[in-house]
Amino acid sequence: MFEWHKKEAPVFTGVTRGVGGFGFGKAAAAAAVAAPGPIPIVTDKWGFESNSLVSTGTSGSTITNSGATFSATAKTGTVALAFDGSNDYATFSGGSSTTNVSFALWIYWRGHNPAGRSYLADLRLGNASNGYWIIDSNNTMTYSINGNTETSFSFTPVNNTWEHYAFVATDGGTSKIYRNGTVVYSTASTGTNVNGNIVLGTYFGSIGGSGQYFTNAIYDNLVYHRGTLTSADITALYTSTSTFA
Numbered sequence: 629m630f631e632w633h634k635k636e637a638p639v640f641t642g643v644t645r646g647v648g649g650f651g652f653g654k655a656a657a658a659a660a661v662a663a664p665g666p667i668p669i670v671t672d673k674w675g676f677e678s679n680s681l682v683s684t685g686t687s688g689s690t691i692t693n694s695g696a697t698f699s700a701t702a703k704t705g706t707v708a709l710a711f712d713g714s715n716d717y718a719t720f721s722g723g724s725s726t727t728n729v730s731f732a733l734w735i736y737w738r739g740h741n742p743a744g745r746s747y748l749a750d751l752r753l754g755n756a757s758n759g760y761w762i763i764d765s766n767n768t769m770t771y772s773i774n775g776n777t778e779t780s781f782s783f784t785p786v787n788n789t790w791e792h793y794a795f796v797a798t799d800g801g802t803s804k805i806y807r808n809g810t811v812v813y814s815t816a817s818t819g820t821n822v823n824g825n826i827v828l829g830t831y832f833g834s835i836g837g838s839g840q841y842f843t844n845a846i847y848d849n850l851v852y853h854r855g856t857l858t859s860a861d862i863t864a865l866y867t868s869t870s871t872f873a
Contacts, residue, residue, distance in 0.1 A: 666864060667864055667865060667868050667870070667872075668853075668857060668858075668861040668864060668865070669685075669686065670685045670686070670730075670851050670852070670853040670857070671683075671685050671686055671687050671689075671852060671853045671854045671855070672685040672686075672687050672689050672720070672851070672852045672853070673685045673849070673850065673851045673852075673872045674691060674709075674849075674850045674872060675704070675705055675707075675848070675849055675871040675872030676698060676702075676705075676707045676708055676709050676847075676848065676850075677705045677706065677707050677871055677872075678707070679698045679707060681693055681718075683720075684872050685851075685852075685853075689720050689721070690720065691718045691719065691720045691832075692718065692719045692720065693709075693718050694716065694717050694718060694719065695711075695712070695715050695716035695717065696709050696710060696711050696712075696716040696717070696718050696833060697709075697710050697712075697716075698710070699846050701736060701846055702846075702848050702871075703734040703736070703790045703848040703849060704734075704848065704849060704868075704869060704870060704871040705848075705871030708734075708736070708846045708847060708848035709846065709847045709848070709850075710845075710846045710847075711832075711833040711834075711842065711843050711844065711845055711846070711847070712842075712844060713738070713739065713741055713746075713842050713843060713844025713845075714842055714844075715842065716833055716834070716842060717831055717832065717833040717834035717842065718831070718832045718833055719830065719831050719832075720830055720832075720852070721830070728796075728797065728798050728801075728854070728855050728856045729751070729759075729773075729795075729796075729797050729852075729853070729854065729855075730794070730795065730796045730797070730851070730852070730853040730855060730856060730857040731748070731749055731761065731793075731794065731795045731796075731850075731851060731852055731853075732792070732793070732794035732795075732806075732849075732850075732851040732853075732857065732862060732865050733748075733792070733793060733794075733847050733848070733849060733850040733851065734790050734791070734792050734847070734848040734849050735748070735785075735790070735791055735792075735793055735845050735846070735847055735848075736788070736789070736790050736791075736845055736846040736848075737785045737786065737787045737788070737789070737791075737844070737845050738787060738788065738844045738845055738846070739787060739844045740763065740765060740785070740844070741765070741841060741842055741843065741844060744764070744765045744841070745762045745763070745764055745765065745770075745835075745841040746762060746763045746841065746842070746843040746844070746845070747760060747761070747762050747831070747832075747833065747834055747835050747841050747842075747843055748761045748762060748763065748793070748795075748832070748843065749761045749795075749830060749831070749832055749852075750830070750831040750832075750834065750835050750836055751773075751830055759771070759772050759773040759797075760772055760835070761795050762841070763783065763785055763843075764780065767782060767783065767784045768780045768781060768782055768783055769781060769783035769805060769813070771795060771797075771803070771805075773797050773803070779803070779815060781805075781812075781813045783805075783807075783812070783813075790848075791807065791808055792806070792807070792808050792809065792865070792866045793805070793806065793807060794806035794851075794857065794862045794865070794866075796856055796857050796862070798856045801816075801856075802814055802815065802816060803815055803816070806862050806866075808866060809862060809863050809866035809867065811859070830852065832847065832850070833845075833847075849865070849868075849871065849872050851865065
């Protein structure tokens with residue numbers, strides 16, 4: 629901006645280029661908020677629109693539903709997938725083996741499983757301990773990969789509120805848990821190589837499709853990726869307002 633002074637040359641105090649044109653001073657700089665990045669290309673993603681269980685990711689895998697219902701309580705779009713916490717779960721399979729694994733989803737908690745654990749995702753095939761990602765009854769989040777020792781940390785879910793969770797485990801690297809786009813736990817990965825079995829039987833909403841540890845929650849914009857999602861990828865998934873279709 630030019631400040632005119634009597635009998636003096638104009639003094640230039642600075643111009644900030646803002647979104648859509650020129651803005652002036654600090655107010656315009658603060659208003660220039662970066663737009664969400666593009667949704668990353670992932671192996672499988674489900675938005676559940678039109679009551680579809682077919683992935684719109686690169687694999688085109690289909691979820692097999694066992695009791696879950698389509699819900700109009702959706703984070704984006706008009707449809708999400710609801711688990712009742714008593715006997716619902718879903719299964720998917722297909723693709724190739726992996727040494728790294730990533731999950732992300734919007735979740736609407738409706739109450740914790742009184743039996744003790746709520747399984748966000750169970751990577752085990754039958755009784756094989758390939759891994760799992762759960763909420764424990766004592767306000768902790770727990771995960772294990774390839775049958776290794778459980779890793780737990782303090783984590784209290786919020787009921788009746790949409791939250792974005794992500795879990796990224798990198799073979800020989802770092803395992804990270806994200807909540808609403810922010811890393812809330814990070815540790816060195818152990819036993820991340822799931823030996824391909826993850827693609828043979830992954831369960832959402834319960835432990836291995838058995839009669840326990842069901843999740844009472846609604847899932848939307850669910851992502852499974854055979855690889856490592858970056859922090860930028862997680863941010864893009866969290867900030868996106870579009871549905872996966």
